[in-house]
Amino acid sequence: MNYNHNEIEQKWQKRWEDNHVFQTDIWDFSKPKYYALDMFPYPSGVALHCGHVEGYTATDVVARMKRMQGYNVLHPMGFDSFGLPAEQYAIKTGNHPEGFTIKNIETFKAQLRLVGLSYDWSKEVSTCDTKFYHWTQWIFKNLYQDGLATLKDMPVNWCEELGTVLANDEVIDGKSERGGFPVVRKNMKQWVIDMPRYADKLLEGLDSLDWPNSTKEIQRNWIGKSVGALVHFKVKDFSQTFTVFTTRPDTLFGATYCVLAPEHELVEQIMSESQKQEVLSYKKECSMKSELERTELNKEKTGVFTGAYAINPINGSEIPIWISDYVLASYGTGAIMAVPAHDERDYEFATKFSLPIVPVIASDNEELPYTKDGTYINSSFLNGLTNKEEGIKTMISWLEENNLGSKKVNYRLRDWIFARQRYWGEPIPIIHYEDGSMEALDDEDLPLVLPELLDYSPSKTGLSPLNRATDWVSLVYHGKKGTMETSTMPGSAGSSWYYLRYIDPNNEKELANPELLKHWMPVDLYVGGPEHAVGHLLYSRMWNRYLFEKGIAPTEEPFQKLVHQGMILGANGIKMGKRYPEYAINPNDIIRDYGADTLRLYEMFMGPLEADKPWSNSGVEGARKFLERIWRLFHSGIILEQENKNLEQIYHQTVKKVTEDYETLNFNTAISQMMIFINAVYKESVFPKEYAEGFVKLLNPIAPFITEELWEFLGHTKTIAYDYWPSFDEEKATQKEIILGVQVNGKIRGEISTFFDEEKESILEKALKDEKIEKYICEKEIVKTIVIPNKIVNIVVK
RNA sequence: GCUUCUGUGGCGGAAUUGGUAGACGCGUUGGACUCAAAAUCCAAUGGUAGCAAUAUCGUGUCGGUUCGAGUCCGACCAGAAGCACCA
Numbered sequence: 013m014n015y016n017h018n019e020i021e022q023k024w025q026k027r028w029e030d031n032h033v034f035q036t037d038i039w040d041f042s043k044p045k046y047y048a049l050d051m052f053p054y055p056s057g058v059a060l061h062c063g064h065v066e067g068y069t070a071t072d073v074v075a076r077m078k079r080m081q082g083y084n085v086l087h088p089m090g091f092d093s094f095g096l097p098a099e100q101y102a103i104k105t106g107n108h109p110e111g112f113t114i115k116n117i118e119t120f121k122a123q124l125r126l127v128g129l130s131y132d133w134s135k136e137v138s139t140c141d142t143k144f145y146h147w148t149q150w151i152f153k154n155l156y157q158d159g160l161a162t163l164k165d166m167p168v169n170w171c172e173e174l175g176t177v178l179a180n181d182e183v184i185d186g187k188s189e190r191g192g193f194p195v196v197r198k199n200m201k202q203w204v205i206d207m208p209r210y211a212d213k214l215l216e217g218l219d220s221l222d223w224p225n226s227t228k229e230i231q232r233n234w235i236g237k238s239v240g241a242l243v244h245f246k247v248k249d250f251s252q253t254f255t256v257f258t259t260r261p262d263t264l265f266g267a268t269y270c271v272l273a274p275e276h277e278l279v280e281q282i283m284s285e286s287q288k289q290e291v292l293s294y295k296k297e298c299s300m301k302s303e304l305e306r307t308e309l310n311k312e313k314t315g316v317f318t319g320a321y322a323i324n325p326i327n328g329s330e331i332p333i334w335i336s337d338y339v340l341a342s343y344g345t346g347a348i349m350a351v352p353a354h355d356e357r358d359y360e361f362a363t364k365f366s367l368p369i370v371p372v373i374a375s376d377n378e379e380l381p382y383t384k385d386g387t388y389i390n391s392s393f394l395n396g397l398t399n400k401e402e403g404i405k406t407m408i409s410w411l412e413e414n415n416l417g418s419k420k421v422n423y424r425l426r427d428w429i430f431a432r433q434r435y436w437g438e439p440i441p442i443i444h445y446e447d448g449s450m451e452a453l454d455d456e457d458l459p460l461v462l463p464e465l466l467d468y469s470p471s472k473t474g475l476s477p478l479n480r481a482t483d484w485v486s487l488v489y490h491g492k493k494g495t496m497e498t499s500t501m502p503g504s505a506g507s508s509w510y511y512l513r514y515i516d517p518n519n520e521k522e523l524a525n526p527e528l529l530k531h532w533m534p535v536d537l538y539v540g541g542p543e544h545a546v547g548h549l550l551y552s553r554m555w556n557r558y559l560f561e562k563g564i565a566p567t568e569e570p571f572q573k574l575v576h577q578g579m580i581l582g583a584n585g586i587k588m589g590k591r592y593p594e595y596a597i598n599p600n601d602i603i604r605d606y607g608a609d610t611l612r613l614y615e616m617f618m619g620p621l622e623a624d625k626p627w628s629n630s631g632v633e634g635a636r637k638f639l640e641r642i643w644r645l646f647h648s649g650i651i652l653e654q655e656n657k658n659l660e661q662i663y664h665q666t667v668k669k670v671t672e673d674y675e676t677l678n679f680n681t682a683i684s685q686m687m688i689f690i691n692a693v694y695k696e697s698v699f700p701k702e703y704a705e706g707f708v709k710l711l712n713p714i715a716p717f718i719t720e721e722l723w724e725f726l727g728h729t730k731t732i733a734y735d736y737w738p739s740f741d742e743e744k745a746t747q748k749e750i751i752l753g754v755q756v757n758g759k760i761r762g763e764i765s766t767f768f769d770e771e772k773e774s775i776l777e778k779a780l781k782d783e784k785i786e787k788y789i790c791e792k793e794i795v796k797t798i799v800i801p802n803k804i805v806n807i808v809v810k
Numbered sequence: 811g812c813u814u815c816u817g818u819g820g821c822g823g824a825a826u827u828g829g830u831a832g833a834c835g836c837g838u839u840g841g842a843c844u845c846a847a848a849a850u851c852c853a854a855u856g857g858u859a860g861c862a863a864u865a866u867c868g869u870g871u872c873g874g875u876u877c878g879a880g881u882c883c884g885a886c887c888a889g890a891a892g893c894a895c896c897a
Contacts, residue, residue, distance in 0.1 A: 225815085226813090226815060227814095229892085233812090236896065424896055752830080755878070797877085
């Protein structure tokens with residue numbers, strides 16, 4: 013009887029579906045819960061790739077094991093279905109984006125089914141579904157009413173080709189993430205969400221999470237907390253003052269000039285008549301530069317003198333005010349005090365324009381600029397101090413006493429621009445009245461359904477296509493005439509809270525039942541690509557934190573444990589994709605030719621989940637061979653209701669190792685242990701049925717189809733999916749005889765046989781008696797002996 | 811430039827967290843089976859020297875700590891990712 017993967021896999025797909033095997037009773041609180049979640053895909057026109065399969069299989073393995081361990085497992089899947097590609101496709105073909113999206117979702121679901129993922133499809137969500145975006149709009153409405161979503165006139169990333177603004181993380185090197193079209197800075201009125209208000213909480217929350225270190229670090233950098241001070245400067249001969257932000261207020265005695273961002277409002281008020289021409293032309297020059305040019309690498313600093321002077325508040329000295337584009341209008345106050353002796357950028361600028369440099373920290377013969385700790389000099393009441401923290405503290409209290417400044421914490425985290433001038437997204441449920449006021453729709457008027465349109469194309473002027481739905485836009489609400497907001501929400505709106513909706517996807521009265529949320533949150537395991545390290549993962553943390561404060565989300569953080577699957581590269585070690593289509597692997601082909609079990613097994617065996625790994629066709633063959641080896645073994649007639657002591661230890665070791673490795677997501681070593689076990693069974697003539705059954709269960713999470721078939725072959729009529737997980741006996745799993753390496757002066761010179769936990773004296777005796785060892789130690793003095801039972805013996809001789 | 815991660819045979823990768831480096835798989839070689847091939851099963855497989863026992867070198871480089879370092883510390887080199895004039 014041959015292993016026919018197609019037949020077996022189709023048979024079990026159908027059985028699982030017909031019997032609703034993986035449907036979770038969400039109200040069953042009698043068992044402990046486990047929430048295993050994948051980052052849901054965008055249903056694009058191209059199919060799932062190998063990377064999807066890898067991440068999804070990983071969570072599936074854990075979900076399947078947890079079910080067998082007696083957990084009530086929630087393992088849902090859905091679709092992040094609003095967004096640009098569907099809309100681009102609709103424009104190109106004249107179809108409605110919804111039809112395209114629905115078709116793609118069907119393709120994706122068919123594929124996910126082929127892979128054998130144990131999703132509960134009764135919990136499916138789709139962000140473009142009115143039943144779902146009803147609550148996306150409801151959350152937005154609350155954010156608006158709580159003052160967290162506001163309309164702001166601000167510089168945005170405008171992409172003319174896409175006809176929309178983009179968030180910072182959607183812009184890469186001055187080009188749009190999708191399509192690679194040029195992006196320019198432009199002032200526009202935009203809906204924004206106040207992320208900075210949550211900066212500190214988002215930063216602190218990271219500490220409690222079981223997330224990859226690198227991802228936490230990326231979020232910390234993105235939030236960019238810096239502690240410093242505001243310092244107020246008077247402008248000589250003017251009534252105006254300006255404020256700078258600095259992290260080094262302790263160097264105020266060394267501030268020899270100030271720099272304003274070219275866009276700073278004070279510039280045109282204080283520039284002198286003689287410098288006017290120069291200042292204005294510099295400003296113009298800057299405004300024409302794109303963001304990319306302004307931040308170009310290693311660019312030489314430019315700037316011009318305004319003709320005005322500021323008064324250094326600490327010593328009354330008059331210092332020149334310059335403007336330069338190395339000072340950003342969007343960070344801090346858009347103005348800095350320059351301390352060229354102790355700041356690299358200021359030093360470079362001062363050197364170029366021959367501005368005075370006054371050291372205020374002794375630098376022990378080191379070159380300027382000196383940015384480390386040292387003894388303060390030329391600094392009046394700071395002189396003699398040696399500690400930076402102390403200097404900063406002292407200076408801040410002096411500033412505060414004299415009303416010249418104050419302590420200040422600044423964040424790099426910006427507002428989240430929450431509007432797109434596009435069609436295929438959630439409408440923003442806000443009405444603009446004729447009198448200039450705004451109001452959110454009442455709860456009972458949600459969802460605000462996206463109107464049908466004939467023409468979805470974006471306009472180059474920044475007006476949303478929704479403006480073409482004139483009947484939808486103009487309305488009378490609460491007796492007042494007004495117009496509907498026509499921007500739509502960005503792609504990350506729905507994905508910022510979808511994990512809550514899986515728990516109660518059909519609730520029409522509320523976002524989700526509070527009792528259910530309390531039981532099921534947080535997500536116990538979340539797997540997805542590292543490209544979401546800031547965007548999605550930061551936005552959803554913020555929404556969750558907000559909903560937590562409103563008493564809706566039950567936990568401060570949504571995702572307790574996060575893992576990123578690595579990228580699966582082409583066989584040449586290069587990224588699969590457009591550039592080398594000949595190296596791209598379509599999982600469907602592998603499933604057709606080798607089976608989903610082989611694909612899953614191979615991808616889990618390739619290497620650590622988080623690592624990037626090159627594809628190997630012979631590796632796939634190897635995985636297939638292992639399954640065939642198992643298949644032959646089970647059909648060879650050696651499975652008997654008998655004992656076989658030769659297999660006892662290795663069986664218990666295998667159960668232990670596989671269980672632990674699944675728990676920690678080390679699938680490659682779990683599989684390797686199962687191979688070792690099968691190799692051992694091949695040397696035997698009796699394979700006890702108890703062990704055969706245990707082994708099938710261990711393999712089931714990785715290769716669910718073939719193991720269901722073998723389970724049935726062993727005489728079972730019910731699915732293996734909920735059968736109890738095999739247990740192991742620690743005593744039986746321990747190695748009785750341990751071959752110990754014996755070192756002489758740290759070099760392995762022989763080995764001896766010992767018992768587990770044997771006495772040190774007895775081990776040493778064996779080691780000293782060993783022929784090989786004797787050779788090395790005879791005629792020499794034994795200086796020291798190290799004996800660690802079960803690990804090593806080391807004899808030090810002279 | 812800053813932050814984080816990675817560096818182990820011909821290849822993918824193991825190594826109980828400081829204790830016999832190279833598990834397991836791929837590949838290669840040899841053997842069994844076969845008229846033959848494939849498949850399968852068995853065995854060998856880090857480099858160098860040697861018929862062999864064995865010796866010696868060996869985890870990016872150089873140093874350090876230690877009885878003992880792939881693992882810890884310092885400096886450097888290479889690659890990847892993220893941030894990028896953030897005051």
